[in-house]
Amino acid sequence: MFLDTITNYKKTVIENLKKAYSYQELERLALQREEVSLTKSFAEALSTPSLSLIAEVKKGSPSKGIIRHEFNHQQIAQDFEQHGASALSILTEEKFFFGNNQYLTEIQKIVTIPLLRKDFILDEIQILESKVIGADAILLIAAILNKKQISDYYSLAKSLKMDVLCEVHNQEELEMVLDTPCEIIGINNRDLKSFQVDINTTITLQRLIPKEKTIVCESGITTTEQLSKINQHNIHAVLIGEGLATNPDLLHFWTSYPI
Structure with a gap:
């Protein structure tokens, strides 16, 4: 599966990161980064009454190449x-998604809205790195993590004053994530295994999520008609x-669209 290919490659990237920096070094740098004040947290940016936009700074993808x-x-x-984005998603995965940590660091200096680091996080050291490069939130993907990892990584991110977007694709993953904070x-x-897209996935799964949670619809949105459909349900943001x-x-x- 392609997801396995990505995660196997990321393990090599993590090994190299650990060779370059000790956990203690990155932790020190991450704690220093806390001094940077935010105008609005990622969670706060998604709490507006209308549908919020998380706009992704994206150069390409494995399925489409350079876009x-x-x-x-x-x-x-x-x-x-x-143009009204509430937050930005910055791809930092280099090999398959043409991203770069530097993109996030440089964007952080010129915008006032919060930044989500979009990458494949498998290890705590990547969470420290996320804080160091300027992220306000991180992505945790349920398809590549277990419940304990999600809970532990969530706690570490929150201790560094970062929010967490936990991503699911099916009911099994959702049930696991709902059993975390x-x-x-x-x-x-x-x-993520077949790369097939079906916007009804969000419509179906959102019904199973408690109302106090913030729900983000991800992938496959290309028209205002789809936005209108999404907005008819208990969904707070689209990425x-x-x-x-x-x-x-x-x-x-x-x-201009009445959403």
Whole structure:
């Protein structure tokens, strides 16, 4: 499975990170980073009455290759903020998603909205690294973690004043995540094993989530009609990456569309 390919590669990346920095070194740097004050946390940014937008700064993907051939990450981030994004998702996975830690660090200096680090987190040291490079929130993917890891990683992130988006794709993963402290649950309409997309995944699974949780719809959103459909349910935010890259006009619809 392709997900296994990604996680096996990430294990090598983690080994190299541990060779470059000790846990104690990154922990010290992460704690120093806490001094940077935020105007609004990631969780607060998603708590508006209307549907919030998490706009993804995305150069490409494994399935589509490069989707933004002219990729100015800082300009893209500023455009998203100016067009009403509540938060930004920054891809930092390099080999398969064409991301970079530096993108997040450089964007953090020029925007005022919170940043989600979008990567495949498998180890606590990556959470420390996330804080060091400027993330306000991290992604934990239920398909590659167990319940104890999610709970432990959540606690570490919160101790560093970062929020956590816990991502699920099916009912089994959702039930596991609901048995952890995670307050923000992302429902990925893309099956990470087959890469097939079905927006009804969010519609179906959101019914099983307690109302006090924050729900984020992820993947496959390309039209305002889909936004309207999503907005009819108890969903607080949408994370859009490829849809904004291939259809920039979607941003203009966002500010004018009655959602």
